[in-house]
Amino acid sequence: MDFELSDDIKEAVVRAKEFANKYFTEEVAEKSDFNEEFPTDIVAISKKEKVLDFSNPWKVLVTIEELVRRDPGLGISVTISAFGAEIFMFFGNDAQKEKYMNPVFAGKRTLGLGVTEAGGGSDVAGIKCEARLDGDSYVLNGGKMFISNGQIADHFLVLARTSPPPSPEKKHKGLSVFVVDSKSPGFAINKLHGKLGVRATNTAELIFDNVRVPKEDMVGEEGKGFYYIMTFFNISRIYVAAQGLGIAHGALDRLIEYSKKYAPVSETGELNENLQLAIAEIATRVEATRNITYKAASYLFKFTPNPIVTSMAKFYAAETAVFATKRAIELMSLHGLTSDLERFFRDAKILDIWEGTTEVEKLIITRMMLKEGGA
Amino acid sequence: MEEEYEILENTVKDFNAKYVENNSIKFENESMGKEFVKLLADQGFFSMMGQSGEEVADVKTLSVVLENLAKSVPAVAVKTLLANSFLSLVKDPEVTEAVANGSKSGTVTFSDLLVGPGQNGSLLLSDGKIKGEKQFVVGSDSDFIVTLLDTGELVLLKSGFTAGKKLKRLGFRSIGFSAVNVNSSDYEVLSKEGRKELEKLYYQLSIPVAAISLGMSKAVSQKGLDYAKVRTAFGHYLKDFQPLAFELTSLIAETEILQRYFEVLISTSPSRKEAMFLKHKALALAKDISKTSLQIHGGYGYLEDFGIEKFYRDSMALSVLFHNEEHEMEVLSTLVFETKAGFV
Ligand SMILES: Cc1cc2nc3c(=O)[nH]c(=O)nc-3n(C[C@H](O)[C@H](O)[C@H](O)COP(=O)(O)OP(=O)(O)OC[C@H]3O[C@@H](n4cnc5c(N)ncnc54)[C@H](O)[C@@H]3O)c2cc1C
Numbered sequence: 001m002d003f004e005l006s007d008d009i010k011e012a013v014v015r016a017k018e019f020a021n022k023y024f025t026e027e028v029a030e031k032s033d034f035n036e037e038f039p040t041d042i043v044a045i046s047k048k049e050k051v052l053d054f055s056n057p058w059k060v061l062v063t064i065e066e067l068v069r070r071d072p073g074l075g076i077s078v079t080i081s082a083f084g085a086e087i088f089m090f091f092g093n094d095a096q097k098e099k100y101m102n103p104v105f106a107g108k109r110t111l112g113l114g115v116t117e118a119g120g121g122s123d124v125a126g127i128k129c130e131a132r133l134d135g136d137s138y139v140l141n142g143g144k145m146f147i148s149n150g151q152i153a154d155h156f157l158v159l160a161r162t163s164p165p166p167s168p169e170k171k172h173k174g175l176s177v178f179v180v181d182s183k184s185p186g187f188a189i190n191k192l193h194g195k196l197g198v199r200a201t202n203t204a205e206l207i208f209d210n211v212r213v214p215k216e217d218m219v220g221e222e223g224k225g226f227y228y229i230m231t232f233f234n235i236s237r238i239y240v241a242a243q244g245l246g247i248a249h250g251a252l253d254r255l256i257e258y259s260k261k262y263a264p265v266s267e268t269g270e271l272n273e274n275l276q277l278a279i280a281e282i283a284t285r286v287e288a289t290r291n292i293t294y295k296a297a298s299y300l301f302k303f304t305p306n307p308i309v310t311s312m313a314k315f316y317a318a319e320t321a322v323f324a325t326k327r328a329i330e331l332m333s334l335h336g337l338t339s340d341l342e343r344f345f346r347d348a349k350i351l352d353i354w355e356g357t358t359e360v361e362k363l364i365i366t367r368m369m370l371k372e373g374g375a
Numbered sequence: 376m377e378e379e380y381e382i383l384e385n386t387v388k389d390f391n392a393k394y395v396e397n398n399s400i401k402f403e404n405e406s407m408g409k410e411f412v413k414l415l416a417d418q419g420f421f422s423m424m425g426q427s428g429e430e431v432a433d434v435k436t437l438s439v440v441l442e443n444l445a446k447s448v449p450a451v452a453v454k455t456l457l458a459n460s461f462l463s464l465v466k467d468p469e470v471t472e473a474v475a476n477g478s479k480s481g482t483v484t485f486s487d488l489l490v491g492p493g494q495n496g497s498l499l500l501s502d503g504k505i506k507g508e509k510q511f512v513v514g515s516d517s518d519f520i521v522t523l524l525d526t527g528e529l530v531l532l533k534s535g536f537t538a539g540k541k542l543k544r545l546g547f548r549s550i551g552f553s554a555v556n557v558n559s560s561d562y563e564v565l566s567k568e569g570r571k572e573l574e575k576l577y578y579q580l581s582i583p584v585a586a587i588s589l590g591m592s593k594a595v596s597q598k599g600l601d602y603a604k605v606r607t608a609f610g611h612y613l614k615d616f617q618p619l620a621f622e623l624t625s626l627i628a629e630t631e632i633l634q635r636y637f638e639v640l641i642s643t644s645p646s647r648k649e650a651m652f653l654k655h656k657a658l659a660l661a662k663d664i665s666k667t668s669l670q671i672h673g674g675y676g677y678l679e680d681f682g683i684e685k686f687y688r689d690s691m692a693l694s695v696l697f698h699n700e701e702h703e704m705e706v707l708s709t710l711v712f713e714t715k716a717g718f719v
Contacts, residue, residue: 030543121674123609146674168610194400194679196669196687264491264701266719273719274701326662329545329691330700334490334511337695342545345691349666353674359618 003291005062012059013066019051020070026340029071032200033343036193038152039077039200046078047107054082054105057301061242061293068246069253071340072347073200076243080148080201084113084157086235087177091220091228100155100179112153114144114180114206115229121146122360124159125171125226129208131160131178136215138162138178140186140208146354150204151191156180158208159225175225179217186211197346234307236355237314238300241293244317244351247344248286248324254341255279255328262335278327285320292316308368315361318351377642380439387443390418395447402448403685404548409477415451416477420444421458424579434579435641438586442637445590449689450547452587453696457482457514457550459583460576464521464565465531474519482514484522484555487570488577489699496554498524504560505530511542513696516551521565529569535559546685546692577697581650582640584697588657588690589637592630592664595686599623599668602681619671626664633657648710651703658698661690 005013023042032039046052051067053059060079067075081104088101103109117127129142140160147156156179163174180187188207195203220228256279263271270276296313299306325345329336336342352358394414395402402411415421423437437459445452458474461481465471473479486495486509495510509522515538521531539554566572600623603613613619633656640649665686669676676683694700708717 116674120608126609192678194684196677196679196684262491262494268719270719272701274704322666326691329695333695333699334486334495337545337692338511338542340543342543345545346688349669349687350677352670353677357670357673359616359670362618 005058008056009058009062012053012056013062016051016063016066017070019046019049020067020075024067024071024074029074029200029340029343032077033073034199036195036199038202039074040152042074043078043081047081050107052079052082058297061239061297064239064242065246065249068243069250071200072243072247072250072344073198075246076198076347077200077202079239081107081110083148083236084111084232087113087157087219087228087232090231091177091224095216096179096219109154110149110152112147112149112156113232114147114156114158116145116147117143118145118205122357124229125165125175127159127161127175129158129160131162131176131213133162133215134212137212138215138218140178140180140211140213142208144206144208146192147204147206148354149202150189150206151202154182156182156206157219158206159229162222162225172226174223175229176222177219177225177228178213179219180208180211180213184211184213196349197343198350199346233355234305234310235300237310237361238293238297240351240355241289241296241310241313241317244314244319244321244348245286245289245293247321247348247351248282248289248317251321251324251328251341251344251348252279252282252286254336254339254344255282255331258328258332258335262332275331278331282324282327285323289313289317289320308365308372311356311361311364311368314351314356315358315365318348318358321348321351324348380436380641383436383439384443386418387440390414391443391447395444395451399448399682399685400679402549403450403689404679406549407451407454412454412480413477415455416458416475420455421477422462422471422475424459424463424583434582438583438637438641441583442586442590442593445587446594449587449591449686449693450549452590453513453547453693454550456580456583456587456697457517460580461517461519461521463576463579464529464572465519466565467531467563470519470531470533479518480514480516481519481521482512482517483573483576484509484512484520485573485577485697486511487523488574488702489695498522498530498557500524500526500528500530504558505532505535505562506558508539508554508556510554511552512538512555513547513552514550515539515553515555520555522555523569523573527567527569528564529566529572531563531565532557532559532561533563534561544692545695546689547696578647578650580697581647581654582637582645584693585633585637585650585654585657587693588654588661589630589633591661591686591690591693592626592657593634595661595665595668595683596623596627596630598681598683599664599671600627602668602672602675613671619667622667623664623671626660626667629656629660630664633660648707651707651710654698655703655707658690658694661686662694665690 064079131138162176165171186209190205192203293313296309325348441452460483474481496508498507536557675681705717
């Protein structure tokens with residue numbers, strides 16, 4: 001067991017740090033947040049400079065962590081362009097990989113993933129969006145809600161029902177995944193405004209009104225969409241855990257900086273114990289989050305994913321991010337409230353919601369443990 | 376609850392329904408506008424607290440009003456709290472009349488009590504002029520400001536100050552929040568023992584601040600209850616899922632217990648310790664329950680349209696703008712131990 005990162009991964013950390021230092025200025029971060037504006041320029045630079053090296057998932061993981069540690073909204077915006085691409089990697093055919101996945105990994109295209117609907121996100125199998133075969137194409141009708149990259153993606157991977165469920169217990173059957181071109185006739189996008197946090201990211205509602213998707217743009221086999229999406233979530237949740245790790249670590253950085261600069265000290269000249277213990281607690285949780293996230297990643301990157309540990313990492317990282325940002329603001333008082341930490345606090349809460357809410361993650365952990373007999 | 380308070384509660388409810396609820400996003404994020412402030416003043420909401428000369432300020436009616444205003448838009452309650460705080464300290468009839476009738480606005484700076492010495496700027500009086508900068512002023516867009524000088528006097532600034540660049544605003548975004556640059560010969564010294572005076576007011580606000588927190592807790596838990604009864608997932612109403620039902624129920628239990636305690640305190644003459652107990656617990660509860668309610672709403676909770684996320688932000692902002700955890704726990708511990716405690 002080796003807890004050290006290899007030199008090339010450490011290099012990726014340094015690169016990410018340098019990139020964030022250079023481009024994630026407070027002015028840009030604040031503007032993107034205030035105006036709910038996607039940082040198009042920075043994302044373009046990040047693609048040009050190949051900040052995300054998709055050839056090595058460890059590098060992707062530590063880059064997310066480091067960028068988000070500097071600013072969650074910008075960090076996530078820069079690292080979300082390929083959201084969903086692993087579905088092509090594992091289930092797409094060569095033509096789809098060539099046409100859709102490679103341009104995304106090369107930074108030339110942006111992808112989005114449409115699973116959630118207005119009627120529900122946790123109950124993936126309960127989606128209502130329909131795809132009906134008509135000649136050489138499928139016709140999509142319905143909508144998707146809260147879709148990241150909604151206004152900026154060139155293509156979306158969309159989960160839709162292609163056949164009725166064989167029984168009410170088997171709702172997960174009969175779902176399929178399609179690639180939808182954002183310029184398709186009948187396809188409409190409504191930007192969603194007024195998010196609590198991650199306001200630099202772009203979120204939209206998608207509407208499909210008889211959108212035609214050529215047959216060859218179905219990914220994998222018809223009816224297996226639910227399985228593909230769940231497989232993808234077992235990958236993406238590790239990256240969400242890295243987001244949580246970055247946010248929590250960012251809060252810790254700020255609390256330590258505050259404690260050196262402003263915090264009250266006791267008569268013996270030490271930091272007040274209340275603050276000392278809070279720093280220790282946050283630091284320990286950050287460390288625990290890192291260990292569990294890296295453990296989940298380690299399973300996945302060796303192609304032996306462990307969904308139990310993955311869900312543990314996702315929920316624990318989210319909880320840690322929320323906890324750390326909250327405690328840091330409380331302790332830093334007006335200094336926290338008027339610094340970028342307030343943005344971290346708002347941003348952190350999304351991690352409890354997206355890609356499987358905290359409750360859903362916990363249910364997955366227990367149900368799988370009971371089924372498989374342990375983590 | 377006494378009949379008098381019930382009538383007051385209904386008055387505020389009607390006011391919310393008529394003037395606040397339709398504008399809640401605007402009043403939270405942009406500006407309340409002069410007309411609306413005037414309406415608030417016309418209800419008599421701005422002058423409900425006695426002058427601070429009285430040892431025990433009458434914060435009871437004010438607290439009932441604040442609790443109910445906070446249910447719709449917490450920023451409206453904070454605006455009202457600031458006006459009352461101001462009027463409890465200032466005696467100049469021209470100034471007090473203008474603030475009480477809403478044609479002018481006034482605020483009090485509490486930052487001296489919230490951050491360490493020298494961390495919130497410096498204001499000095501020399502040659503008949505007050506000069507310098509005060510950081511972290513809530514209500515920095517006001518016409519009048521009551522603030523503390525470095526030398527300890529509490530002063531009323533009538534003019535000669537400008538609000539600086541807006542600070543980041545987690546909550547109460549429609550209320551000015553920035554540093555204030557001062558170069559003023561138009562002022563009045565309210566007290567030579569300014570810090571003591573300010574501290575007295577600060578502790579008198581414990582119940583009103585708790586009332587705002589309670590109002591927020593009630594509003595946001597109601598939203599959680601309502602949503603959990605209509606939203607379904609996996610073929611069940613959210614209310615039927617134990618994690619959500621139990622957590623919300625447990626927090627509502629806390630809310631009701633605190634509500635009872637609040638009612639007891641406002642119908643008696645509470646001690647500082649009791650008032651601080653209430654504030655301490657009510658602020659924590661508002662944060663917890665906002666988080667739970669937001670979570671129940673899933674993705675919708677994260678968007679402003681559902682009116683949940685503002686409680687998540689405001690509950691945290693309230694607990695920082697009118698509260699300093701470490702400092703207050705030191706004071707409270709000392710009251711509980713009946714000897715100096717919580718200091719090394
Ligand atoms: C900013 C943002 C970006 C997003 N990006 C995307 C995206 O790119 N693509 C995409 O497809 N989706 C996206 N989402 C949607 C997100 O994944 C969903 O919001 C999330 O899955 C929850 O679904 P919901 O909002 O419908 O909540 P619901 O499913 O309605 O859940 C509401 C509450 O009920 C709880 N709950 C549900 N079932 C149970 C149960 N059995 N037991 C206990 N509790 C339960 C949930 O935990 C939650 O607290 C995004 C959301 C946001 C806010």
